[in-house]
Amino acid sequence: MHVLVTGGAGFIGTSFVRMILRDRPGWRVTNYDALTYSGNLENLSEIEGNERYSFVKGDVRDAQLLDEVLPGVDAVVHMAAESHVDRSIMDSGPFVDSNTRGTQVLLDAWRRAHGVDRRFVYVSTDEVYGTLPLEDKNALFTEETPLQTNSPYSASKAGGDLMVRAYHHTHGMDVVTTRCSNNFGPWQFPEKVIPLFVTNLLDGKKVPLYGDGRNVRDWLHVEDHCEAVLTVLEKGRSGEVYNVGGNNERSNLELTHSILSIMGHGDEMIEYVKDRPGHDLRYAIDASKIKRELGWEPTRSAWPGALEDTVSWYTENRSWWERVRSGAYQSYYETQYG
Numbered sequence: 572m573h574v575l576v577t578g579g580a581g582f583i584g585t586s587f588v589r590m591i592l593r594d595r596p597g598w599r600v601t602n603y604d605a606l607t608y609s610g611n612l613e614n615l616s617e618i619e620g621n622e623r624y625s626f627v628k629g630d631v632r633d634a635q636l637l638d639e640v641l642p643g644v645d646a647v648v649h650m651a652a653e654s655h656v657d658r659s660i661m662d663s664g665p666f667v668d669s670n671t672r673g674t675q676v677l678l679d680a681w682r683r684a685h686g687v688d689r690r691f692v693y694v695s696t697d698e699v700y701g702t703l704p705l706e707d708k709n710a711l712f713t714e715e716t717p718l719q720t721n722s723p724y725s726a727s728k729a730g731g732d733l734m735v736r737a738y739h740h741t742h743g744m745d746v747v748t749t750r751c752s753n754n755f756g757p758w759q760f761p762e763k764v765i766p767l768f769v770t771n772l773l774d775g776k777k778v779p780l781y782g783d784g785r786n787v788r789d790w791l792h793v794e795d796h797c798e799a800v801l802t803v804l805e806k807g808r809s810g811e812v813y814n815v816g817g818n819n820e821r822s823n824l825e826l827t828h829s830i831l832s833i834m835g836h837g838d839e840m841i842e843y844v845k846d847r848p849g850h851d852l853r854y855a856i857d858a859s860k861i862k863r864e865l866g867w868e869p870t871r872s873a874w875p876g877a878l879e880d881t882v883s884w885y886t887e888n889r890s891w892w893e894r895v896r897s898g899a900y901q902s903y904y905e906t907q908y909g
């Protein structure tokens with residue numbers, strides 16, 4: 572089996588590439604990535620030289636390059652995307668271009684290379700469902716929940732999601748889609764809330780908590796997510812969507828208190844800042860379909876252990892995040908109010 576992973580130099584992609592090489596000894600992986608600000612080959616230094624691994628610096632919007640690369644490939648796992656909601660608020664253009672148009676260009680190239688019979692997995696997001704009310708604790712996103720996107724990021728991901736669905740319906744392509752909740756773990760770009768808060772605290776800075784901190788997210792360890800994607804690649808039913816979640820809902824205030832407590836700080840390190848515009852209130856996933864049909868469930872996401880391990884990783888890898896953070900990046904909060 573030869574899998575091409577788009578976005579294989581990003582946070583989830585590097586974990587997925589490592590997992591395939593470790594857990595599927597007969598497989599080859601091509602990592603196809605444009606190396607935007609969040610793509611970092613340093614995260615894969617341990618597999619450099621592995622003869623089952625190769626890297627192609629390429630954009631998913633580059634049809635010509637895809638036509639050269641895709642013929643020898645058995646399956647595509649499409650993870651490449653602009654992934655940060657705050658950036659999509661500042662400038663939505665790159666999101667529509669990479670996430671919606673890029674997915675269409677890749678689907679067309681995949682069909683040109685092999686017709687419709689080879690598998691294409693699209694890594695979408697739970698954010699395509701919009702938001703759930705805070706009051707109704709029993710409400711969950713199912714695969715039948717209508718897509719009601721609220722941010723330019725989620726709208727651009729939904730564009731790709733709907734393209735994938737349309738290529739199955741219209742052309743009969745072998746596609747499967749996953750919609751996953753918030754990931755955490757090592758090597759996450761420190762613009763996302765957990766690595767941002769941990770690295771701020773390691774630098775003696777306060778953590779900028781948006782609004783009143785009541786917003787709820789469902790946290791899943793990145794390796795659990797990657798195992799779910801691998802399961803869907805191997806066993807998912809063609810044309811289906813599978814929700815992926817951690818059964819690990821926390822308000823941002825609870826999350827912040829957990830990080831502060833692990834790191835030995837108190838509430839004085841919280842800075843309540845103006846809310847993210849359009850901030851979705853609550854994400855919560857019904858992941859019973861993937862468990863029932865494919866036997867996947869999370870095994871590495873339980874707190875506090877998995878969160879403590881993640882905090883330890885950033886504590887022990889200061890040189891990595893200092894290098895990554897040294898670029899031009901400023902958080903949404905800093906650009907607006909800093």
Ligand code: NAD
Nearest residue numbers: 578580581582583605606607609610630631651652654754
């Ligand atoms: P990331 O930003 O860390 O990595 C994205 C990768 O895609 C980078 O390596 C980047 O260089 C590459 N890329 C971006 N645009 C590209 C283009 N036009 N052509 C080729 N490569 C390009 O993101 P992540 O957190 O690893 O997310 C990976 C995927 O998982 C995304 O599709 C995201 O929407 C989805 N997802 C993420 C989460 C999460 O919590 N992080 C949850 C659910 C779904």
Ligand code: DAU
Nearest residue numbers: 654655656696697698751752753762763764779780781786
């Ligand atoms: O749900 C899946 C999605 O999770 C993925 O599709 C996205 O790619 C990924 O970025 C993530 O989106 P979020 O917007 O939920 O993640 P983020 O880490 O940016 O924010 C998590 C929560 O923390 C959110 O409610 C906003 C809040 N937050 C975030 C930042 C960066 C703060 O309070 N302060 C901050 O500085």
